[in-house]
Amino acid sequence: MARRARLPRASRTVLRPPASVGRSVPRLEGLDKVTGRALYVDDLRVPGVLHGRTVRSTIARGRIKRVRLDPAFDWSGVVVADHRDIPGENLVALIEDDQPLLAAEEIHHAEEPILLLAHEDPERVEAATRAVRIEYEPLEPVLTIEDSLARKAPLYRDDNVFKNILIERGDVERGLAGSDLVIEGEYRCGHQEQLYIENNGMIAERTPDGGLLVRGSLQCPYYVHKALVRAFALPPDKVRIVQTVTGGGFGGKEEYPSMIGGHAALLAWKSGRPVKIVYDRLEDIAATTKRHPAAIKLRTGVRRDGTLVANAIDIVMDGGAYVTLSPVVLSRGAIHAAGPYRCPNVSIRARAVATNTPPNGAFRGFGAPQTQFAVECHMDRIAAALGLDPLELRRRNAYRLGDVTPTGQVLRESVGALEALETAARRARWAERRARHERENRDNEARERPAGLGGAAAGRRRGETSRNGAGPRANGRRLRRGIGLALAYHGAGFTGSGEVKLGSIAALDLSHDGRPRILSASTEIGQGTTTMFAQLVAETLGVPADFVAVETPDTGLVPDSGPTVASRTCMVVGGLLEKCARAMRERLELFAERPIRDARDFQRIARRFLAERGPLRFERGYEKPPEIEWDDDRYRGDAYGVFSYGCCVVEVEVDLDTGETRVLRTIATADIGKAIHPILAAGQIEGGTVQGLGYGLLEEVRWKDGRVWNHQLTNYIIPTSMDASPIEVVIVELPYSRGPFGAKGVGELPMDAPAPAIVAAIAHATGARIDEIPVTPERLLEGLRDGARRDGSRSSPGSRRGGKRS
Amino acid sequence: MRSALSTLEVVRPRSLDHALEALGRSVSGERLVPLAGGTDLFVYLNAGTPPGTRYLDLWGLRELRGIRVRDGGVRLGALTTFREIREHPVLGRRFPSLVAAAAEVGAWQIQNRATLAGNIANASPAGDSLPVLMAHDAKVDVRSARGAREVAFERLYRGYRELTVDADELITAVTLPFPPARSFPFFRKVGTRRAQSISKVVFSGLLALDRERRIAHVRLAYGSVAPVTLRARRAERALRGEPLAASVAARARAALAEDIAPIDDIRSSRDYRLAVAGNLLEQFLRAAAESRARR
């Protein structure tokens, strides 16, 4: 099962030890992926497999009165399972045990699973789903944050609040009172679907020893393991979870696989046959988790020179129907809510509330994109109010070494906020482009106004092309261009004492043929875990990366290195592997009584060791660095070991007639400590940036009676290659002393800044500052018409037309 | 896939006559559903809403293919794909707005399979090519075993997804007359993203000026703003005989609001569509003025 590298011969020549870290070696599983040989869950052939389907609730809230199987349908050969068939507890074990695996009586959200069906013939089981009649006693659902806070119906405890967080530093009210200017703003973001291109899917089977084997598309094998042990009342060693090649996750396969895995397992348990459940896109969008919608208010006091004095922030997130991961999503969102800026007086109040919508869950960024969208939009509003360049405002306030965060964390090292900002601004030629767009927009406006029909588009200088070669083809259009930027930071690893509680373990052993073999539960979901881990070990052992074997995440074989989430894989788990590799090298060199020279030499020594001494395996567990302290009750202390910093600059072109926004150019910088593999790291940054563009501009989940209305890929719109602009990535490397070779987190950071950067660019282009994302053409056109929303961001310095002020 | 594909039957005719015969016979029982490139049909099948259980596969019929340039215009076979439209040199010169529309139908994958007649027969009010056909006074050749007839494209739709074509008739070709000399064609599709979107508003215009620089010929055709693709006749009237001036544009825009009846739906809102339909009209007139200025 080990993923051994099969590399094109031509590429082998680049793998020369010892330099592995910092080099872009070919992705270890790359060849399989470009030849179609990589097998994803739906590609596996399992003899005797049944195809499973899920019957879901069509109402958002109420009771199941009766479930009836239409007697006119031929039910022979159809396996039917409901909550009574669950051998253990009817729940999906996660943070709280409130979510059932199958609804028994109460319905808390639309698409809640009620009944499971399986048959050998996918067409028959599909038909069977239509022959199930469910009678409900519907209740009025609570579908919005406002209705939940107003306690329109009691959904969770007495206040509908899943989690309350308060972070305080200094004295906010005094700070606000002593400010030259107080600026208020309210910002909203909607749901976002992860939209991995491979839908959720699992195959489950009973094993001869009375246990369960579940294989599938997932990020966190031990999450599924934990959930199934509870649901099936099995001892841990009787449940085995194996990851198959996974076609993207982005958080969408963090907790949800416990649900679909549990369903497949239940059908397999009942039928004694292997069962495969692979969602189609319609079901995947309708039923699985999304990014939490949020409503965020900021009240910020500043001095006239732009120095932040006080920041009062209120956050409400919609958690959906069950607790799932909402408390930790909220936590990360709250901790990042003031942005990467020093401010002596901060209060952050955050709540996650219950609604009768499908539970919202993990999605790249995990709460931070929402809150940093708000604070970054707010920074631009402040800059406009003060007549300051948005870059300058950030420059004055961005974190420096020694600054203190709202939780009281002292930033002791690797603070790249300014580097990320300045590098991006320089690469973008910020001031020059900004001035140029303003000049051109003014010229266009002037030409359009008196000329009426005649000279409108002629106002665009014909023949002028943009940097990207796509000049404004006016053709009657009234186009405006603008540039915007946003700065963000992102804590790597689990929040607060999370890593201590996880206690991750990773291991390195010797395979039979004398190669180092990585054993971890950290999954390759496209981001490059396999290759990056191999590089870390290879570098330490002095061998090429493709010499290192990486074991499949299989709970029967690998220790629990924790979930593949939270930008922790490289920094935390990679760090453990580096330690394992160091120990292995020492041991083997001690054994050989000389240094290891190269891969062949390693293999020779390793084989001799295996023959003479037996197996060799090193395990390392997470150890809390002594300088890190966290108080979970008071939300004080070191929320993360370290933060990564990133800046995004976007240039856009807006069609004033349609509200369409086209991204012309994107620059993304990221201080990630150290790029173990520059191409993979850049790939993370580019991919996250485009997800962020989609978040800011296109992606909107539309609801109808608590159900996702646009659950088709035709109507839930993600960026195509034409929507994404060319992206320039600059990686900044300010090493972190506790990260492997200085590395910090990279996966989530790039999701934080693009959406507010786009909003800023649109405001710069049009004067319309939109407070809600996505900035769809509908929303923008309305904003353009609504004079009240225009502000002074385009006006000359000194103008103070800005956001609301108290 | 939510439909039971294994239960669906397909009739593969050897010739157009054979196809018409089979279609005619089927009308008394379960009508055969004509199948061309399948790009719309399989979306319905995937969603579990098959339009029928028996299909008439037209894909192999050579009689329905080919683009022929004639004296007065072009004749496009019913199965002409959008890719073929995009790559045709004469269409590129004489019907640039049709080529522009073809380039915005899905992406390559769809353009290689989707056909002009399929777009017409699917009768979605959002069909990308339909406003262009309407703006160019297209005629549709319709045949059945009973005979052939020609229908003006603008009279093809009776109501939402409802054609004036009889159940035993097939669309066999579309004819486009060359536009008047020195006319200005225009196409604009507004979706949420830059490729592969379904239109929120789709517009095609055609305009020609007389010697006095007054609008002698004008067509304004819209999709996604009413149950069917339609011509904005009131707005056209407001323009005909007038110069290209801002005041004229404003009057046409006001008239346009009477022509169209957009709704809120999954892709956009009534307000947005109303505003954008008007804005695109002005954009078209500005573009026409700009093009005139260039000459």
Added chain:
Amino acid sequence: MIEFVLNGRGRRVRVPPMKRLLDVLREDCSLPGTKEGCGEGECGACSVLLDGRTVCSCLVPVVQVRGARVVTVEGLDRGGRPSALQRAFIDLGAAQCGICTPGMLVTAAELLRHARGRVPSEEEVREALAGNLCRCTGYQKIVDAVRAAARGASRDGAAGTSGARAPGRSRAGTARAKRSRTARTKRSRRRG
């Protein structure tokens, strides 16, 4: 019985006429490289070449494939060795999770064939690939890889390290940045 040419070889299948080409390839021809992402022609993961043109195999009933030539990702290599395009995808990081990669390669193959040795512009590549959704890469590395393959640049195998060799260009503004090593990924048009 439906006969067609699959990846250069004659193939016969006995399947219902309206079965999707996608399912025939995956189930009846044992070629699971072609993926299903949406089943409605939006994502392009199921792209194959049908008589040389990219189509969504989820929208093609197999009955219409009779007598046609079909090429899937499994047929893109050069006698068992990866093509220049496939190598460029590996070397330049164009495949991340890999689920869109087969369809992406198929479309890119059609583009390169039409280009006949010319290097298509960035905008051309983006237009050609607009029917293939990718959620991982942000498309830049895919566009770069397609153009690199057109250029034959990856043939020497050196392209894989180009990102790593770039750090010499780093320039950061503040004094502290001098301590930071800045690796930048080059845009393809600046690449050899």
